[in-house]
Amino acid sequence: MYLRNIRVHNFRNHTESTFEFGQWANILVGENGQGKTNILEAISYLCLTKSFYSHGDSYVIKIGNDIFEVEGVFNTERTGDQRVRVAYSDGQKEKIFTINKNHIEPLSSVIGKFPVVICSPEHAPITNQGPIERRRFIDLVISQSSNIYFQHLIEYRKILRNRNKVLAEAKLQKADPTEILEPWNDQLINAGAYLMVRRQKFVDEFERYINSSYHQLVIDGELPSIAYEPSLPVDKSFNQQDAAKVFASELTRRKEREFQVGTTVVGPHRDELLFTINGLDLRRYASQGQHKTFLVALKIAEFFYLREQCNETPILLLDDIFSELDTVRAANLLELVSTISQTFITSTNRDLFDKNVADADSRRMFTISNGAVMEEQKNVA
Ligand SMILES: Nc1ncnc2c1ncn2[C@@H]1O[C@H](COP(=O)(O)OP(=O)(O)OP(=O)(O)O)[C@@H](O)[C@H]1O
Ligand SMILES: [Mg+2]
Structure with a gap:
């Protein structure tokens, strides 16, 4: 399975950000506090209907707004393309999850449909x-x-x-x-x-x-x-x-x-x-x-x-973990995850990825600044 694209609206510090992802490593780089982890959190909403770390959907809404929305298309091995959307309204205290425009209830029935593995300092x-x-x-x-x-x-x-x-x-x-x-x-x-x-x-x-x-x-x-x-x-x-x-x-x-x-x-x-x-x-x-x-x-x-x-390849979300491993372990990990699945990696250190990846062709690099995608480069060498 892989996530083709995502659109996040009034989600944390993102007003409206869209991404077209690659099938393998997608690297989100940027300074501290710019909105990298927020994108992984948005992906977590699509897979698990909720954040992987905060409890309470209200905190996720961009301050000053009432609704957040995340939408994306998964290409799954079992059933092909699936358009998934989650929206939460604070006023109505209501979270709506749809797959191909069909409401999914209860939310717990989503678990396992879009398997995800998340690794973060949390x-x-x-x-x-x-x-x-x-x-x-x-x-x-x-x-x-x-x-x-x-x-x-x-x-x-x-x-x-x-x-x-x-x-x-x-x-x-x-x-x-x-x-x-x-x-x-x-x-x-x-x-x-x-x-x-x-x-x-x-x-x-x-x-x-x-x-x-x-x-x-x-x-x-x-x-x-x-x-x-x-x-x-x-x-x-x-x-x-x-x-x-x-x-x-x-x-x-x-x-x-x-x-x-x-x-x-x-x-x-x-x-x-x-x-x-x-x-x-x-x-x-x-x-x-x-x-x-x-x-x-x-x-x-x-x-x-x-x-x-699950008979479905999970996607991997790796939040800020490369900087904490020694160079050998980091290189081993990067090589491993770059070939097994679609992986989303956040880091403040762009250099780590410029040097390290064996299969550079399969990567996409996004620079995140102040809740917006500043640049998207395909096949960074
Ligand atoms: N509900 C919200 N509304 C608006 N902005 C928010 C909201 N929640 C968090 N933020 C902002 O989002 C930013 C943090 O984003 P995020 O955690 O994605 O940063 P990051 O790029 O992963 O940074 P780091 O490298 O430090 O982990 C902060 O500037 C924070 O103030
Ligand atoms: Mg972060």
Whole structure:
């Protein structure tokens, strides 16, 4: 799949910008704060119906306006050209997503149609902070490749919210919520056990992808690994039934604790993913460069995983990551991404790309200044 073109209207600092993209590397260069990342954010709206980093569509609208609009044409392997448009009105608090002028509802059904892999400094917490970011990572990858997983995830979150409401209310009223909780428990266990089995399966499969992508960036000496650490004490090779059983007994065992704190204390919303290099926990031992390399490798692995699972080649958005890698790793990455897919790269450093690309013919370079495209050069050598 690739994105032929895009038009962004009243989006961040862009009033009206249009791009005709190339099928391979599209490099957006410019000074800080000019509107490069904003274009990647606009592409993220077309693929995921939302921003990859900010929460709240209102902030995205160009200040002083009421509506933003992003429109583009994807050429997909499965169904050919698809004209996709997303528009958000702050006054009406309404977001409309259309594919070939047909309204798509719910918005969640868009996920997976236009697979995308995004790597930006905003994702650094995946490797160096708490488990929430790692769960978000794993959930987005599996959701883009499996709508059933995504539906279970939405369901699980909804049940969890309701269950937590009951627990919080009971705590406030000093009441015993046991009876009211019962139907919620069954639903939580069903959806949760499914998520756990899928996450385990994903991690088992993903290990080889991360290994291979890491070694495309780093020649040798470092062995990366990833492990699933469910918050429930399941045996090593558990199935959905086992997970449900353990989940039920943990809910009973931790009942008093839940009443005390007024929230659900066990379940896949507390799962962890462990990343290691040469057996050492990344969070505790890795250097900054190793963190960055691991993150990029995760994202490249995500790309190959999704390509296989979705029967559609994802596009790659690489926001400002080249300047943070050493020259060998940066050159390896650039060579790799310039040939596997349509890639969007932002950077303040034009020189990096003038020297580095092996296959310069396949690149397009755009200079962004003050929310506008200043120049477009094809086949920069
Ligand atoms: N809602 C908005 N309306 C108008 N301008 C906005 C809005 N949101 C952000 N901006 C402006 O957009 C600019 C930031 O754009 P962006 O993040 O794309 O920069 P960048 O080119 O990626 O810079 P850097 O190299 O520093 O990452 C800032 O000047 C900011 O003030
Ligand atoms: Mg930026």
